[in-house]
Amino acid sequence: MLNALSYFVSKFRDICFPITCCNCGKIVDSEGLCLDCWKKIKWLSDPKCKICGTPFEIDINALCPMCIKKKPYFDKAISTFEYDDFSKSLVLKFKHGDATYICQQLAVWLYRVSGEVIKNSDIIIPVPIHFFKRLKRKYNQSELLAQRLGKFGGIPYEPRVLRKKKHTQQQEGLSRNARLKNINGSFDVAPKYAHLLHGKTIILVDDVLTTGATANECSKILKRAGAGKVVVLTMARVSL
Ligand SMILES: [Zn+2]
Ligand SMILES: [Zn+2]
DSSP states (O other): OHHHHHHHHHHHHHHHSOOBOTTTOOBOSSSSOOHHHHHHSOBOOSSBOTTTOOBOSSOOOSOOHHHHHSOOSSSEEEEEEEOSHHHHHHHHHHHHSOHHHHHHHHHHHHHHHHHHHHHTSSEEEEOOOOHHHHHHHSSOHHHHHHHHHHHHHTOOBOTTSEEEOSOOOOOTTOOHHHHHHHHTTOEEEOGGGGGGTBTOEEEEEEEEESSSHHHHHHHHHHHHTTBSEEEEEEEEEOOO
């Protein structure tokens, strides 16, 4: 009797509130993407640069030319999929639209490729956005993502450590050099929370890794304030 009742309840729920693909809205059996959208996402896999995660054609167990030329301040960067025209729509939905629902799915995917690293780290912090931008956008997508990842991995989420002290121009559309200049000196560590960093392994969460300028600047600030290691997690990365 109970089984029949729970079957009826789940059927009723499926009809009234069907599970839909988080990208195109097509009805699916389980949460996530429909098969068509799943196939279109370029999931990142090995081989790749040991530091920044740039994908390689063949496994050479080495660093990419950029990391050889100048090692970034972060120790490793991990992303889930390539940022291209297709995945952009998913990322933009998360940034400006139905954040909570998509966030859960994005966090599950990112945790799949970074769970071990998160569990072995000390704290997780989001790349902050400036107060004015937050007022406009109402939420910071990196905070939502970091919060969930911290919960999955059982490590403390600390959104107040890193601060965006300067309101900067949008990074999108700027050249690599212009990005570096734009972001330089725009973050700092809140003195009150600096003790949380000393010798610790920090997970830094952002939405997309483009040139790595933001991730690098934040990592520099965190390391200068005493962080031992910084691992950057982003849901997507631009293939350069
Ligand atoms: Zn779909
Ligand atoms: Zn690299």
